[in-house]
Amino acid sequence: MSKFWATFRLTYLKKVKTKSFLITTLLMILLIVGMANIDKIVDLFNGDDDDSHQVAIVTKNDTLYDTIKAQGQAIDKKVKYQHLSKEQAEQALKKDKVDYFVEVTQNQQQQLKGTLVDNKHVSDKDKMAWQTLLSQVQKGMIAQSLDLSPTELQQLQAESQVTDKLIGNKNKDGDSDESEMEDFLANIMVSAVNVIMFFIVINYANQVAMEVATEKTSRVSEMIITSVKPVTHIASKVLSVIAVAFTQLVILGVAIIASFYVFDLHQKLEQIDFEWTPLLMRLLIFSLVFFVLSIVAYIILAAILGNMTTRIEDISQSIMPMTILMLAAFYCSIFGAANPDHIIVRVMSYVPFFSPFVTVTRLSLESTPTMEGVIAVIIHIVLIFVLAWLAAKTYKNAVLTFEKGIVASFKRAFQKERHN
Numbered sequence: 001m002s003k004f005w006a007t008f009r010l011t012y013l014k015k016v017k018t019k020s021f022l023i024t025t026l027l028m029i030l031l032i033v034g035m036a037n038i039d040k041i042v043d044l045f046n047g048d049d050d051d052s053h054q055v056a057i058v059t060k061n062d063t064l065y066d067t068i069k070a071q072g073q074a075i076d077k078k079v080k081y082q083h084l085s086k087e088q089a090e091q092a093l094k095k096d097k098v099d100y101f102v103e104v105t106q107n108q109q110q111q112l113k114g115t116l117v118d119n120k121h122v123s124d125k126d127k128m129a130w131q132t133l134l135s136q137v138q139k140g141m142i143a144q145s146l147d148l149s150p151t152e153l154q155q156l157q158a159e160s161q162v163t164d165k166l167i168g169n170k171n172k173d174g175d176s177d178e179s180e181m182e183d184f185l186a187n188i189m190v191s192a193v194n195v196i197m198f199f200i201v202i203n204y205a206n207q208v209a210m211e212v213a214t215e216k217t218s219r220v221s222e223m224i225i226t227s228v229k230p231v232t233h234i235a236s237k238v239l240s241v242i243a244v245a246f247t248q249l250v251i252l253g254v255a256i257i258a259s260f261y262v263f264d265l266h267q268k269l270e271q272i273d274f275e276w277t278p279l280l281m282r283l284l285i286f287s288l289v290f291f292v293l294s295i296v297a298y299i300i301l302a303a304i305l306g307n308m309t310t311r312i313e314d315i316s317q318s319i320m321p322m323t324i325l326m327l328a329a330f331y332c333s334i335f336g337a338a339n340p341d342h343i344i345v346r347v348m349s350y351v352p353f354f355s356p357f358v359t360v361t362r363l364s365l366e367s368t369p370t371m372e373g374v375i376a377v378i379i380h381i382v383l384i385f386v387l388a389w390l391a392a393k394t395y396k397n398a399v400l401t402f403e404k405g406i407v408a409s410f411k412r413a414f415q416k417e418r419h420n
Contacts, residue, residue, distance in 0.1 A: 056101035209306030
């Protein structure tokens with residue numbers, strides 16, 4: 001046992017002291033802090049948003065100008081309007097006395113047309129805002145010409161309402177438990193978990209594959225197994241890399257919790273009506289469970305593939321099946337986000353290596369039974385035990401096997417195991 005801990009400690013300390021670990025961890029912490037202060041960062045780059053905007057309106061109709069000004073100030077009090085001629089507006093724009101000007105014209109059918117003029121790019125936000133503003137003014141003018149009362153105008157502008165309803169998922173009041181905000185937060189959580197899980201898993205899986213392949217191709221493993229049991233050595237290598245991955249996750253978790261309290265994130269969550277509903281709690285628990293299972297499973301698989309490598313130059317080809325498997329699982333989760341009840345998505349949620357990504361996506365729907373997640377977890381735990389058994393059985397013989405090709409290496413390793 002002392003040899004196991006010696007190898008474990010040596011590999012663990014070497015990994016956590018590497019520049020890649022320190023830099024990536026620091027960058028992730030900075031990303032977390034930045035996301036916690038995204039509103040302050042936006043305000044920093046838009047520092048003049050608190051100041052009033054100067055907008056010139058070019059029109060020959062004084063009544064139309066007064067109507068647009070009154071309607072515009074009712075929408076946004078920060079905007080200051082000026083009634084100028086086209087020549088005056090162009091001069092004011094050149095001298096930066098106005099942010100931009102709008103030339104408003106009216107045809108015989110009382111339809112308004114606005115042209116935004118600026119010395120730089122006009123944002124889509126401003127164009128949409130002016131389209132809405134002029135549409136409201138135009139409707140009012142047409143209603144006035146038709147001698148419609150304010151009540152008749154309001155009825156004319158009233159929009160039809162379309163709502164959705166889920167059958168079989170009602171609370172005691174008869175309303176759907178899954179609100180729009182809950183659905184939005186669930187989708188955000190699923191996307192974040194899948195992306196983070198993909199990058200962390202592929203990073204540490206590549207590390208353990210490279211570690212094992214380097215020791216084998218440099219013949220260091222041949223000397224190690226003379227003093228340390230092969231099973232002990234491979235177990236210490238795999239568990240040390242898993243411990244490094246969890247260390248990074250713990251550091252990031254502490255950064256998230258610290259940001260939550262230091263930057264008053266709870267107040268911002270209250271503003272968006274955030275609440276830990278049963279659906280979100282279930283999704284969070286299963287996300288953490290699948291996060292752990294995916295890290296363990298893929299790292300063990302990477303260790304097996306790395307041990308089957310005969311030359312360090314072939315390590316990319318050796319781990320290519322694992323990379324393709326992860327990409328397929330990741331893209332299947334993206335497809336599942338748009339089609340969570342598709343038969344392919346439902347089947348893939350039970351397939352080993354796919355379930356950590358796909359099942360989390362499925363569980364974002366309240367209609368998905370919790371038992372589906374439990375079954376997928378059990379299947380993945382069984383997979384981990386099978387992979388651990390396979391790694392222990394093949395490591396001793398494969399570390400001394402130098403046949404070209406993974407299939408040949410597997411065959412040779414199991415042949416030796418039977419002869420023993």
